[in-house]
Amino acid sequence: xxxxxxxxxxxxxxxxxxxxxxxxxxxxxxxxxxxxxxxxxxxxxxxxxxxxxxxxxxxxxxxxxxxxxxxxxxxxxxxxxxxxxxxxxxxxxxxxxxxxxxxxxxxxxxxxxxxxxxxxxxxxxxxxxxxxxxxxxxxxxxxxxxxxxxxxxxxxxxxxxxxxxxxxxxxxxxxxxxxxxxxxxxxxxxxxxxxxxxxxxxxxxxxxxxxxxxxxxxxxxxxxxxxxxxxxxxxxxxxxxxxxxxxxxxxxxxxxxxxxxxxxxxxxxxxxxxxxxxxxxxxxxxxxxxxxxxxxxxxxxxxxxxxxxxxxxxxxxxxxxxxxxxxxxxxxxxxxxxxxxxxxxxxxxxxxxxxxxxxxxxxxxxxxxxxxxxxxxxxxxxxxxxxxxxxxxxxxxxxxxxxxxxxxx
Ligand code: ATP
Ligand code: MG
Numbered sequence: 001x002x003x004x005x006x007x008x009x010x011x012x013x014x015x016x017x018x019x020x021x022x023x024x025x026x027x028x029x030x031x032x033x034x035x036x037x038x039x040x041x042x043x044x045x046x047x048x049x050x051x052x053x054x055x056x057x058x059x060x061x062x063x064x065x066x067x068x069x070x071x072x073x074x075x076x077x078x079x080x081x082x083x084x085x086x087x088x089x090x091x092x093x094x095x096x097x098x099x100x101x102x103x104x105x106x107x108x109x110x111x112x113x114x115x116x117x118x119x120x121x122x123x124x125x126x127x128x129x130x131x132x133x134x135x136x137x138x139x140x141x142x143x144x145x146x147x148x149x150x151x152x153x154x155x156x157x158x159x160x161x162x163x164x165x166x167x168x169x170x171x172x173x174x175x176x177x178x179x180x181x182x183x184x185x186x187x188x189x190x191x192x193x194x195x196x197x198x199x200x201x202x203x204x205x206x207x208x209x210x211x212x213x214x215x216x217x218x219x220x221x222x223x224x225x226x227x228x229x230x231x232x233x234x235x236x237x238x239x240x241x242x243x244x245x246x247x248x249x250x251x252x253x254x255x256x257x258x259x260x261x262x263x264x265x266x267x268x269x270x271x272x273x274x275x276x277x278x279x280x281x282x283x284x285x286x287x288x289x290x291x292x293x294x295x296x297x298x299x300x301x302x303x304x305x306x307x308x309x310x311x312x313x314x315x316x317x318x319x320x321x322x323x324x325x326x327x328x329x330x331x332x333x334x335x336x337x338x339x340x341x342x343x344x345x346x347x348x349x350x351x352x353x354x355x356x357x358x359x360x361x362x363x364x365x366x367x368x369x370x371x372x373x374x375x376x377x378x379x380x381x382x383x384x385x386x387x388x389x390x391x392x393x394x395x396x397x398x399x400x401x402x403x404x405x406x407x408x409x
Contacts (some may be wrong), residue, residue, distance in 0.1 A: 001033070002028075002032075002034065002038060002041065002167060003024065003122075003124070003126065005328050006343065007077035007078045007080055008080075008082070009091075009124070010059065010077060011043070011056075011061060011075050011077055011082050011084075012043070012106075012124040013124075013351070014049060014055050014056060014058070014059035014061060015043075015045050015052065015055060015084070016124070017055075017107075018047065018051065018055040019047075020046055020047035020051070020052075020055075020391075021045060021046050022043055022045045022047075022084075022123075023043065023044055023045075023121040023122055023124075023129070024042065024043055024044075024108070024122045024123075025042050025043065025085075025109075025113075025119065025120070025121045025122075025124050026041070026113070026118055026200075027039050027040070027044040027118065028040070028041050028042060029120040029121060029122045030117045030118060030120060030134075030138055030170075031122065031139055032122065033128065033135060033140055034139070034170075039079065040083060041080070041081070041082050041083070042082075042083045042085065043082055043083065043084045043085070044084075044086070044087055044106075044121060045086060045087065046083055046084075046086070046087050046103075046104040046201070046380055047082060047086065048070050048071075048086055048102060049065070049068050049072065049073050049086050050068075052073045052084050052086070053065060053073050056073070056075050061075050061076070061077055062076045062077070063075045063076065064073070064076065064315050066083070068341070070085070070100065071085050071086035071088060071100070071102060072084065072085045072090075073085075073241050080090035080120075085308075085372070086102045087102060087103050087104060087105065087106065087108070087109040088100040088101065088102060088103060088107070088109055088112065089101055089103045089108040089111075089112065090112050090155075098114075105117055106121060106129060106131075107131050110129075110131045110132065110146070110269060111131075111146060112146075112152075112339075114145065114146065114152065114156075114159045114162055114163075115132045115134075115137075115143050115144060115145060115146065115162075116132040116133055116142075116144045116146055117135035117138035117142075117143070117144075117166070117170065119131065119132050119133070119146050120134045120135065120138075120165075126241070130392045132144075132146050136351075138170065140172060141170055141172025141173060141175060142171075142172075142173075142175075142176060142178050143163060143166045143167050143170060143171055143175065143176065143373045144179065144314075145159070145163075145176075145179055145180065145182075148393075149176075149178050149179045149181075149182035149183075150182040150185065150186065153182050153183065153186040153189075154186070157186060157189045157190060157192065157193060158193055158197055158201070158367060160183050160186055160187065160190065160201070160223070161190075161193075161197075161198065161205075161223075162201060163183060163185075164201075164205060164214045164215075164217065165201050165204050165205040165208075165214075166217050167202040167213075167214045167217065168205045168208035168211045168214035168215075169205075169208045169209075169292075170214070170278055171213070171214065172191075173182070175217060180217065180221060183221050183223070183390075184221045184222060187221055187223050187225070188226060189257065190226040190227055191226060192221065195281060195282060195283040196283045198227060198282060198283070199282050199283045199284060200370045202227075202262070202282065203258045203259075203262075206258035206261045206262055206389060207256060207258050209256075210247060211243075211261070212240055212243050212244050212247065215240060215243070215265065216240055218261055219235065219236075220241075221406070224256075227282075227362060235265050235266055235268075235269050236240060237270060238268050239263070239265045239267065239268060242264050242265065242267055242268070242328075242331050242332045243264050243265050243331075245330070245331040245332070245374040246260070246261060246264045246327060246328065246330075246331035247261075247265060249327055249330055249331060250327075253327065253342070254283050258408075259284070259288050259291050259292055259295075260295065260324055260327060260328065260398045263275070263290060263291075263292050263296055263324075263328065264295075264328050264332070265297035266278070266296065267295075267296065267328060267332050268332070270296050271296070272296055272297040272298075272374065272375070274296075275292060275293040275295075275296035275297070276289070278309075279292045279293055281342060291321075291324065294317065294321055294324070295325065295328055298325070299313050299316070299317055299321065299325050300313050300317075300322070300325050300326075300329070300341060301391065302329075304337040304340060304341070305337075305340050305341060305344040305386075308383070308384045310385045311384060311385075311386050311387065313382075314344075314348075314351070314356050314385055315351055315383050315387075318350050319345040319346070319348065319349050319352075322341055322344070323341075323345050323346075324341055325341065326338040326341040326342045327342075329341070348387065351387040353377055353379050353387075353393045353394075354394070355375055355379070355382075355391065355394040355395065355398060356375075357371055357372075357375065358399060359394075359395055360374055360375065360398060360402075363398060363399055363402050374398060374402065375398070377401060378394050378397050378398050378401065381397060382394055382397075
Protein backbone atom coordinates (compact mmCIF):
# COMPACT_ATOMS: atom_id res chain seq x y z
CA UNK A 1 0.00 0.00 0.00
CA UNK A 2 0.89 3.65 -0.44
CA UNK A 3 2.08 4.15 3.17
CA UNK A 4 4.72 1.46 2.81
CA UNK A 5 6.36 2.59 -0.44
CA UNK A 6 10.05 3.52 -0.17
CA UNK A 7 9.22 7.13 -1.14
CA UNK A 8 6.62 7.53 1.60
CA UNK A 9 8.94 5.92 4.12
CA UNK A 10 11.79 8.20 3.13
CA UNK A 11 9.64 11.30 3.67
CA UNK A 12 8.29 10.08 7.03
CA UNK A 13 11.71 8.87 8.24
CA UNK A 14 13.48 12.08 7.36
CA UNK A 15 11.04 13.98 9.62
CA UNK A 16 11.20 11.58 12.55
CA UNK A 17 14.98 11.18 12.32
CA UNK A 18 15.14 14.96 12.46
CA UNK A 19 13.64 14.80 15.93
CA UNK A 20 10.05 15.49 14.95
CA UNK A 21 6.83 13.56 14.93
CA UNK A 22 5.09 12.97 11.61
CA UNK A 23 1.70 11.42 10.96
CA UNK A 24 -0.61 11.07 8.00
CA UNK A 25 -3.72 13.19 8.37
CA UNK A 26 -7.01 13.95 6.65
CA UNK A 27 -8.48 12.15 3.67
CA UNK A 28 -5.71 9.61 3.15
CA UNK A 29 -6.20 8.19 6.66
CA UNK A 30 -9.97 8.05 6.25
CA UNK A 31 -9.68 6.34 2.87
CA UNK A 32 -6.98 3.91 4.04
CA UNK A 33 -9.25 2.95 6.94
CA UNK A 34 -12.16 2.33 4.56
CA UNK A 35 -10.05 0.53 1.98
CA UNK A 36 -10.73 3.16 -0.66
CA UNK A 37 -8.35 4.64 -3.19
CA UNK A 38 -6.70 7.70 -1.71
CA UNK A 39 -6.53 11.18 -3.19
CA UNK A 40 -3.56 13.13 -1.97
CA UNK A 41 -1.21 12.33 0.87
CA UNK A 42 -1.21 14.88 3.69
CA UNK A 43 1.27 14.71 6.54
CA UNK A 44 1.25 16.75 9.76
CA UNK A 45 4.27 17.37 11.94
CA UNK A 46 5.22 19.29 15.05
CA UNK A 47 8.34 20.63 13.32
CA UNK A 48 8.24 24.21 12.00
CA UNK A 49 8.14 24.54 8.19
CA UNK A 50 11.71 25.87 7.87
CA UNK A 51 12.97 22.80 9.70
CA UNK A 52 10.88 20.53 7.46
CA UNK A 53 12.39 22.17 4.41
CA UNK A 54 15.90 21.81 5.80
CA UNK A 55 15.44 18.11 6.64
CA UNK A 56 14.02 17.31 3.21
CA UNK A 57 16.90 19.08 1.50
CA UNK A 58 19.42 17.19 3.62
CA UNK A 59 17.73 13.91 2.69
CA UNK A 60 17.89 14.87 -0.98
CA UNK A 61 14.10 14.99 -1.35
CA UNK A 62 12.82 17.70 -3.65
CA UNK A 63 10.64 20.21 -1.84
CA UNK A 64 8.55 23.21 -2.76
CA UNK A 65 7.61 25.82 -0.13
CA UNK A 66 3.97 25.87 -1.23
CA UNK A 67 2.69 27.88 1.74
CA UNK A 68 5.39 28.61 4.28
CA UNK A 69 3.18 31.22 5.95
CA UNK A 70 0.51 28.62 6.57
CA UNK A 71 3.12 26.08 7.53
CA UNK A 72 2.98 23.99 4.37
CA UNK A 73 5.88 22.49 2.46
CA UNK A 74 5.36 20.03 -0.36
CA UNK A 75 7.83 17.18 -0.71
CA UNK A 76 8.01 15.49 -4.09
CA UNK A 77 9.35 11.97 -4.33
CA UNK A 78 9.03 9.96 -7.56
CA UNK A 79 6.55 12.54 -8.83
CA UNK A 80 4.24 11.99 -5.84
CA UNK A 81 3.50 15.14 -3.82
CA UNK A 82 3.37 14.95 -0.03
CA UNK A 83 1.87 18.01 1.57
CA UNK A 84 3.56 18.48 4.92
CA UNK A 85 1.89 20.93 7.30
CA UNK A 86 2.97 22.04 10.73
CA UNK A 87 0.37 21.38 13.45
CA UNK A 88 -1.91 24.36 13.82
CA UNK A 89 -4.54 25.80 16.06
CA UNK A 90 -7.05 28.51 15.28
CA UNK A 91 -6.48 31.83 16.94
CA UNK A 92 -9.36 33.81 15.56
CA UNK A 93 -11.63 33.62 12.57
CA UNK A 94 -14.08 35.90 10.79
CA UNK A 95 -15.83 33.15 8.89
CA UNK A 96 -13.59 33.42 5.86
CA UNK A 97 -9.99 33.73 6.97
CA UNK A 98 -8.69 31.67 9.82
CA UNK A 99 -5.70 33.08 11.64
CA UNK A 100 -3.57 30.18 12.75
CA UNK A 101 -0.67 29.61 15.07
CA UNK A 102 1.65 26.60 15.18
CA UNK A 103 1.28 24.14 18.01
CA UNK A 104 2.68 20.76 19.01
CA UNK A 105 -0.64 19.50 20.28
CA UNK A 106 -2.17 16.87 17.99
CA UNK A 107 -5.60 17.28 19.53
CA UNK A 108 -5.65 21.01 18.84
CA UNK A 109 -4.85 20.31 15.20
CA UNK A 110 -7.56 17.66 15.01
CA UNK A 111 -10.08 20.06 16.59
CA UNK A 112 -9.82 22.52 13.68
CA UNK A 113 -10.72 19.87 11.14
CA UNK A 114 -14.24 19.70 9.81
CA UNK A 115 -15.62 16.20 10.36
CA UNK A 116 -14.75 13.46 12.80
CA UNK A 117 -13.75 11.11 9.96
CA UNK A 118 -11.41 13.82 8.64
CA UNK A 119 -9.78 14.41 12.02
CA UNK A 120 -7.92 11.10 12.20
CA UNK A 121 -4.16 10.82 12.12
CA UNK A 122 -2.01 7.75 11.50
CA UNK A 123 1.67 7.15 12.19
CA UNK A 124 4.11 5.46 9.83
CA UNK A 125 3.30 2.05 11.32
CA UNK A 126 -0.42 2.41 10.62
CA UNK A 127 -1.48 3.23 14.19
CA UNK A 128 -4.49 5.57 14.17
CA UNK A 129 -5.12 8.36 16.67
CA UNK A 130 -8.81 9.19 16.98
CA UNK A 131 -9.92 11.95 19.37
CA UNK A 132 -13.54 12.26 18.25
CA UNK A 133 -14.84 8.79 17.44
CA UNK A 134 -13.99 9.31 13.76
CA UNK A 135 -13.14 5.65 13.10
CA UNK A 136 -16.60 4.48 14.02
CA UNK A 137 -18.25 7.40 12.21
CA UNK A 138 -16.30 6.57 9.06
CA UNK A 139 -17.28 2.91 9.24
CA UNK A 140 -20.95 3.60 9.93
CA UNK A 141 -21.21 6.45 7.42
CA UNK A 142 -21.91 9.26 9.88
CA UNK A 143 -20.71 12.65 8.76
CA UNK A 144 -20.39 14.50 12.04
CA UNK A 145 -18.86 17.89 12.69
CA UNK A 146 -16.00 18.10 15.15
CA UNK A 147 -17.64 20.13 17.90
CA UNK A 148 -20.82 22.14 17.49
CA UNK A 149 -22.15 22.08 13.93
CA UNK A 150 -23.51 25.62 13.93
CA UNK A 151 -20.29 27.08 15.38
CA UNK A 152 -18.15 25.24 12.86
CA UNK A 153 -20.30 26.56 10.02
CA UNK A 154 -20.10 30.08 11.40
CA UNK A 155 -16.31 29.79 11.31
CA UNK A 156 -16.30 28.62 7.69
CA UNK A 157 -19.42 28.25 5.59
CA UNK A 158 -17.56 26.20 2.96
CA UNK A 159 -17.98 23.34 5.43
CA UNK A 160 -21.67 23.38 4.59
CA UNK A 161 -20.95 22.27 1.04
CA UNK A 162 -18.25 19.91 2.27
CA UNK A 163 -20.84 18.33 4.54
CA UNK A 164 -23.04 17.41 1.58
CA UNK A 165 -20.03 16.37 -0.48
CA UNK A 166 -18.85 13.97 2.21
CA UNK A 167 -22.40 12.76 2.80
CA UNK A 168 -22.60 11.91 -0.92
CA UNK A 169 -19.36 9.93 -0.83
CA UNK A 170 -19.31 8.44 2.68
CA UNK A 171 -22.79 8.84 4.16
CA UNK A 172 -24.93 5.85 5.08
CA UNK A 173 -28.44 6.00 6.44
CA UNK A 174 -30.11 9.13 7.73
CA UNK A 175 -27.93 12.22 8.12
CA UNK A 176 -27.10 13.77 11.46
CA UNK A 177 -30.15 15.84 12.50
CA UNK A 178 -28.07 18.48 14.27
CA UNK A 179 -25.87 18.93 11.21
CA UNK A 180 -28.82 19.26 8.83
CA UNK A 181 -30.53 21.82 11.08
CA UNK A 182 -27.30 23.81 11.26
CA UNK A 183 -26.85 23.68 7.48
CA UNK A 184 -30.40 24.83 6.99
CA UNK A 185 -29.93 27.85 9.21
CA UNK A 186 -26.52 28.74 7.75
CA UNK A 187 -27.41 28.36 4.05
CA UNK A 188 -28.18 32.10 3.79
CA UNK A 189 -24.44 32.75 4.19
CA UNK A 190 -23.46 30.71 1.13
CA UNK A 191 -23.40 33.71 -1.25
CA UNK A 192 -20.23 34.94 0.40
CA UNK A 193 -18.31 31.93 -0.89
CA UNK A 194 -16.19 32.44 -3.98
CA UNK A 195 -17.96 30.77 -6.88
CA UNK A 196 -14.78 28.87 -7.74
CA UNK A 197 -14.93 27.05 -4.40
CA UNK A 198 -18.59 26.27 -4.98
CA UNK A 199 -17.70 24.83 -8.36
CA UNK A 200 -15.04 22.53 -6.90
CA UNK A 201 -17.34 21.22 -4.17
CA UNK A 202 -20.31 20.78 -6.48
CA UNK A 203 -18.33 18.86 -9.09
CA UNK A 204 -16.75 16.64 -6.43
CA UNK A 205 -20.17 15.97 -4.95
CA UNK A 206 -21.59 15.10 -8.36
CA UNK A 207 -18.81 12.59 -8.95
CA UNK A 208 -20.05 10.37 -6.09
CA UNK A 209 -21.46 6.97 -7.04
CA UNK A 210 -24.93 8.22 -6.19
CA UNK A 211 -25.16 11.92 -5.39
CA UNK A 212 -28.98 12.01 -5.56
CA UNK A 213 -29.74 11.53 -1.82
CA UNK A 214 -27.30 14.29 -0.92
CA UNK A 215 -28.69 16.62 -3.60
CA UNK A 216 -32.19 15.97 -2.30
CA UNK A 217 -31.07 16.97 1.21
CA UNK A 218 -29.36 20.08 -0.13
CA UNK A 219 -32.43 21.07 -2.02
CA UNK A 220 -34.71 20.75 0.97
CA UNK A 221 -32.20 22.58 3.18
CA UNK A 222 -32.43 25.54 0.79
CA UNK A 223 -28.83 25.28 -0.40
CA UNK A 224 -29.55 25.61 -4.10
CA UNK A 225 -31.69 28.67 -3.57
CA UNK A 226 -28.65 30.40 -2.13
CA UNK A 227 -25.95 29.08 -4.40
CA UNK A 228 -26.01 30.95 -7.62
CA UNK A 229 -25.14 34.59 -7.99
CA UNK A 230 -27.29 34.56 -11.12
CA UNK A 231 -30.43 33.92 -9.12
CA UNK A 232 -31.91 30.86 -7.54
CA UNK A 233 -31.20 27.53 -9.17
CA UNK A 234 -34.32 25.44 -9.14
CA UNK A 235 -34.80 21.79 -9.63
CA UNK A 236 -37.34 19.51 -8.09
CA UNK A 237 -38.23 15.87 -7.71
CA UNK A 238 -38.44 15.57 -11.50
CA UNK A 239 -34.82 16.64 -11.83
CA UNK A 240 -33.78 14.10 -9.23
CA UNK A 241 -35.75 11.35 -10.97
CA UNK A 242 -34.01 12.22 -14.20
CA UNK A 243 -30.66 12.10 -12.47
CA UNK A 244 -31.41 8.70 -10.94
CA UNK A 245 -32.23 7.34 -14.37
CA UNK A 246 -29.04 8.81 -15.83
CA UNK A 247 -27.01 7.16 -13.06
CA UNK A 248 -28.64 3.81 -13.81
CA UNK A 249 -27.73 4.27 -17.48
CA UNK A 250 -24.15 5.18 -16.66
CA UNK A 251 -23.82 1.80 -14.99
CA UNK A 252 -24.50 0.19 -18.37
CA UNK A 253 -22.93 2.69 -20.70
CA UNK A 254 -20.39 4.40 -18.39
CA UNK A 255 -18.73 6.71 -17.37
CA UNK A 256 -20.05 8.89 -14.54
CA UNK A 257 -19.73 12.50 -15.62
CA UNK A 258 -20.38 15.45 -13.26
CA UNK A 259 -21.18 18.02 -15.95
CA UNK A 260 -23.61 15.74 -17.70
CA UNK A 261 -25.20 14.94 -14.34
CA UNK A 262 -25.53 18.63 -13.52
CA UNK A 263 -27.20 19.30 -16.86
CA UNK A 264 -29.53 16.37 -16.31
CA UNK A 265 -30.61 17.72 -12.94
CA UNK A 266 -31.60 21.03 -14.54
CA UNK A 267 -32.94 19.66 -17.81
CA UNK A 268 -36.55 20.64 -17.16
CA UNK A 269 -35.78 23.77 -15.21
CA UNK A 270 -33.43 25.63 -17.55
CA UNK A 271 -33.46 26.74 -21.12
CA UNK A 272 -30.33 27.58 -23.09
CA UNK A 273 -30.15 31.20 -21.86
CA UNK A 274 -30.54 30.17 -18.20
CA UNK A 275 -27.97 27.46 -18.65
CA UNK A 276 -25.36 29.89 -19.96
CA UNK A 277 -26.02 32.31 -17.12
CA UNK A 278 -25.82 29.68 -14.40
CA UNK A 279 -22.83 27.90 -15.89
CA UNK A 280 -20.90 31.15 -15.79
CA UNK A 281 -22.10 31.98 -12.27
CA UNK A 282 -20.93 28.59 -11.06
CA UNK A 283 -17.50 29.36 -12.57
CA UNK A 284 -17.47 26.26 -14.70
CA UNK A 285 -14.42 26.24 -16.97
CA UNK A 286 -15.02 27.43 -20.53
CA UNK A 287 -15.13 23.88 -21.84
CA UNK A 288 -17.52 22.86 -19.04
CA UNK A 289 -19.78 25.87 -19.66
CA UNK A 290 -19.89 25.04 -23.33
CA UNK A 291 -20.82 21.42 -22.70
CA UNK A 292 -23.35 22.26 -20.01
CA UNK A 293 -25.24 24.76 -22.12
CA UNK A 294 -24.87 22.67 -25.26
CA UNK A 295 -26.64 19.82 -23.48
CA UNK A 296 -29.37 22.14 -22.22
CA UNK A 297 -29.87 23.57 -25.71
CA UNK A 298 -31.45 20.16 -26.35
CA UNK A 299 -29.91 19.48 -29.74
CA UNK A 300 -31.26 16.64 -31.89
CA UNK A 301 -34.78 17.51 -30.84
CA UNK A 302 -36.79 14.90 -32.74
CA UNK A 303 -33.95 14.32 -35.24
CA UNK A 304 -32.77 10.81 -35.94
CA UNK A 305 -29.78 9.33 -37.72
CA UNK A 306 -30.64 9.46 -41.41
CA UNK A 307 -32.34 12.87 -41.34
CA UNK A 308 -30.30 15.56 -42.99
CA UNK A 309 -31.06 17.84 -40.01
CA UNK A 310 -29.52 15.20 -37.82
CA UNK A 311 -26.28 15.19 -39.82
CA UNK A 312 -26.09 18.96 -39.56
CA UNK A 313 -26.47 18.85 -35.76
CA UNK A 314 -24.01 15.98 -35.50
CA UNK A 315 -21.44 17.91 -37.49
CA UNK A 316 -21.66 20.61 -34.82
CA UNK A 317 -21.78 18.45 -31.68
CA UNK A 318 -19.47 15.62 -32.71
CA UNK A 319 -19.75 12.19 -31.12
CA UNK A 320 -19.27 13.38 -27.49
CA UNK A 321 -22.06 15.94 -27.74
CA UNK A 322 -24.32 13.41 -29.45
CA UNK A 323 -23.71 10.83 -26.72
CA UNK A 324 -24.32 13.48 -24.03
CA UNK A 325 -27.63 14.36 -25.67
CA UNK A 326 -28.62 10.74 -26.08
CA UNK A 327 -27.74 9.74 -22.50
CA UNK A 328 -29.82 12.65 -21.21
CA UNK A 329 -32.55 11.89 -23.73
CA UNK A 330 -32.72 8.32 -22.45
CA UNK A 331 -32.91 9.57 -18.87
CA UNK A 332 -35.62 12.19 -19.38
CA UNK A 333 -37.76 10.90 -22.23
CA UNK A 334 -39.18 7.73 -23.61
CA UNK A 335 -36.21 5.76 -25.03
CA UNK A 336 -37.35 6.38 -28.62
CA UNK A 337 -34.48 6.70 -31.01
CA UNK A 338 -31.76 7.64 -28.54
CA UNK A 339 -30.08 4.24 -28.64
CA UNK A 340 -29.73 4.71 -32.41
CA UNK A 341 -28.01 8.04 -31.77
CA UNK A 342 -25.49 6.44 -29.41
CA UNK A 343 -24.84 3.57 -31.83
CA UNK A 344 -24.45 6.04 -34.65
CA UNK A 345 -22.03 8.24 -32.66
CA UNK A 346 -19.96 5.27 -31.57
CA UNK A 347 -19.67 3.94 -35.09
CA UNK A 348 -19.19 7.26 -36.83
CA UNK A 349 -16.87 9.17 -34.54
CA UNK A 350 -15.83 12.63 -35.61
CA UNK A 351 -16.69 13.40 -39.24
CA UNK A 352 -13.73 14.81 -41.13
CA UNK A 353 -14.27 16.93 -44.20
CA UNK A 354 -11.05 16.51 -46.13
CA UNK A 355 -11.52 18.74 -49.14
CA UNK A 356 -9.08 21.67 -49.03
CA UNK A 357 -8.41 24.89 -50.87
CA UNK A 358 -5.64 23.07 -52.77
CA UNK A 359 -8.24 20.81 -54.37
CA UNK A 360 -9.97 23.87 -55.77
CA UNK A 361 -6.72 25.38 -57.01
CA UNK A 362 -5.84 22.07 -58.68
CA UNK A 363 -9.07 22.41 -60.66
CA UNK A 364 -7.90 25.82 -61.79
CA UNK A 365 -10.42 27.83 -59.78
CA UNK A 366 -9.10 31.35 -59.30
CA UNK A 367 -7.94 31.95 -55.72
CA UNK A 368 -10.19 34.18 -53.61
CA UNK A 369 -13.35 34.10 -51.55
CA UNK A 370 -15.16 32.10 -54.23
CA UNK A 371 -13.07 29.07 -53.31
CA UNK A 372 -14.26 29.18 -49.70
CA UNK A 373 -17.84 29.44 -50.83
CA UNK A 374 -17.46 26.46 -53.21
CA UNK A 375 -15.88 24.36 -50.47
CA UNK A 376 -18.70 25.25 -48.09
CA UNK A 377 -21.17 24.22 -50.76
CA UNK A 378 -19.51 20.84 -51.14
CA UNK A 379 -19.31 20.48 -47.36
CA UNK A 380 -23.04 21.14 -46.97
CA UNK A 381 -23.74 18.50 -49.58
CA UNK A 382 -21.39 16.08 -47.82
CA UNK A 383 -23.16 16.69 -44.46
CA UNK A 384 -26.53 16.25 -46.14
CA UNK A 385 -25.29 12.91 -47.50
CA UNK A 386 -24.45 11.83 -43.95
CA UNK A 387 -20.66 12.28 -44.30
CA UNK A 388 -20.56 9.25 -46.61
CA UNK A 389 -18.94 10.79 -49.72
CA UNK A 390 -15.18 10.24 -49.50
CA UNK A 391 -12.48 12.66 -50.61
CA UNK A 392 -12.58 11.68 -54.28
CA UNK A 393 -16.38 11.95 -54.33
CA UNK A 394 -16.05 15.43 -52.84
CA UNK A 395 -13.42 16.36 -55.44
CA UNK A 396 -15.76 15.12 -58.12
CA UNK A 397 -18.60 17.18 -56.69
CA UNK A 398 -16.37 20.24 -56.63
CA UNK A 399 -15.41 19.64 -60.26
CA UNK A 400 -19.08 19.36 -61.23
CA UNK A 401 -19.98 22.56 -59.45
CA UNK A 402 -17.03 24.35 -60.98
CA UNK A 403 -17.68 23.19 -64.55
CA UNK A 404 -21.45 23.71 -64.28
CA UNK A 405 -20.40 27.11 -62.97
CA UNK A 406 -23.67 27.13 -61.14
CA UNK A 407 -24.57 30.31 -59.45
CA UNK A 408 -23.85 30.27 -55.74
CA UNK A 409 -27.01 30.57 -53.66
P1 ATP B 1 -10.24 14.47 -0.75
O1 ATP B 1 -10.23 13.00 -0.91
O2 ATP B 1 -11.33 15.13 -1.50
O3 ATP B 1 -8.91 15.13 -0.96
P2 ATP B 1 -9.84 15.30 1.96
O4 ATP B 1 -10.48 14.87 3.24
O5 ATP B 1 -8.38 15.03 1.80
O6 ATP B 1 -10.67 14.67 0.80
P3 ATP B 1 -9.19 18.05 1.50
O7 ATP B 1 -10.06 19.13 0.99
O8 ATP B 1 -8.03 17.60 0.69
O9 ATP B 1 -10.16 16.83 1.81
O10 ATP B 1 -8.68 18.50 2.94
C1 ATP B 1 -7.75 17.75 3.71
C2 ATP B 1 -8.14 17.78 5.17
O11 ATP B 1 -8.09 19.13 5.66
C3 ATP B 1 -9.55 17.31 5.48
O12 ATP B 1 -9.61 15.91 5.65
C4 ATP B 1 -9.87 18.06 6.76
O13 ATP B 1 -9.30 17.42 7.87
C5 ATP B 1 -9.15 19.37 6.57
N1 ATP B 1 -10.01 20.41 5.97
C6 ATP B 1 -10.11 20.75 4.67
N2 ATP B 1 -10.94 21.77 4.48
C7 ATP B 1 -11.41 22.10 5.70
C8 ATP B 1 -12.30 23.11 6.20
N3 ATP B 1 -12.92 23.95 5.36
N4 ATP B 1 -12.52 23.15 7.53
C9 ATP B 1 -11.91 22.31 8.37
N5 ATP B 1 -11.06 21.35 7.98
C10 ATP B 1 -10.80 21.24 6.68
MG1 MG C 1 -7.24 15.69 0.18
